[in-house]
Amino acid sequence: MFALGIEPHFIRNPKLWPTKPAKFSETLEEYSREIRKLCEKLLKFIATSLGLNQDTFEEMFGVAVQAVRMNYYPTCPRPDLVLGLSPHSDGSAVTVLQQGKGSSVGLQILKEDMWVPVQPIPNALVINIGDTIEVLTNGRYKSVEHRAVTHQENDRISIVTFYAPSYEIELGPMPELVNENNPCKYRRYNHGEYSKHYVTNKLQGKKTLDFAKIQTKNSS
Ligand SMILES: O=C(O)CCC(=O)C(=O)O
Numbered sequence: 001m002f003a004l005g006i007e008p009h010f011i012r013n014p015k016l017w018p019t020k021p022a023k024f025s026e027t028l029e030e031y032s033r034e035i036r037k038l039c040e041k042l043l044k045f046i047a048t049s050l051g052l053n054q055d056t057f058e059e060m061f062g063v064a065v066q067a068v069r070m071n072y073y074p075t076c077p078r079p080d081l082v083l084g085l086s087p088h089s090d091g092s093a094v095t096v097l098q099q100g101k102g103s104s105v106g107l108q109i110l111k112e113d114m115w116v117p118v119q120p121i122p123n124a125l126v127i128n129i130g131d132t133i134e135v136l137t138n139g140r141y142k143s144v145e146h147r148a149v150t151h152q153e154n155d156r157i158s159i160v161t162f163y164a165p166s167y168e169i170e171l172g173p174m175p176e177l178v179n180e181n182n183p184c185k186y187r188r189y190n191h192g193e194y195s196k197h198y199v200t201n202k203l204q205g206k207k208t209l210d211f212a213k214i215q216t217k218n219s220s
């Protein structure tokens with residue numbers, strides 16, 4: 001995999017940006033600008049769906065952090081033994097995933113304890129909800145546990161954009177979404193600390209969210 005910080009500029013490491021192909025940087029810049037607009041829109045729709053002001057997340061996030069990860073999964077003679085990427089949820093607010101043209105099925109999501117393949121749809125993007133939105137909505141939206149599998153004959157590429165709040169912000173469940181029927185499930189924390197926790201821990205399902213979980217007697 002190849003990961004690059006995009007926004008804000010201070011997270012960029014220009015030394016890592018390839019000079020070949022010549023248009024790499026320009027193309028990635030343009031792609032990222034458009035994906036950023038899409039993420040802003042998605043967050044407006046999520047806020048509206050919860051009866052909140054559409055700018056709720058934008059106002060809360062500060063200058064949002066955007067990073068991209070390009071995953072290459074070579075063919076594998078024993079896909080039954082080798083995963084492409086271990087099960088995890090993303091630490092982002094939302095993730096936009098693009099699968100290479102003509103890609104084989106590789107992404108799977110966990111639904112009712114079953115791994116369900118996500119069939120690539122030509123010219124369509126996959127949107128994943130990340131842990132940040134799960135916390136902010138007190139679990140009304142849930143981050144999706146997913147993994148990537150390998151394939152015997154076809155290799156595969158995915159290009160994944162993570163969109164998250166600024167590292168400085170403190171976040172926790174929004175008071176509007178906490179009540180007697182839906183008691184507070186997560187504590188408040190600093191998003192930078194969560195990000196650090198996320199990247200320094202093994203990918204292991206939704207375990208990283210334990211960082212924020214309030215342990216109650218009945219919770220597992
Ligand atoms: O390659 C995929 O489809 C999944 C990639 C992914 O989940 C990630 O990069 O976080």
Ligand SMILES: [Fe+2]
Pocket residue numbers: 088089090146
């Ligand atoms: Fe992911």
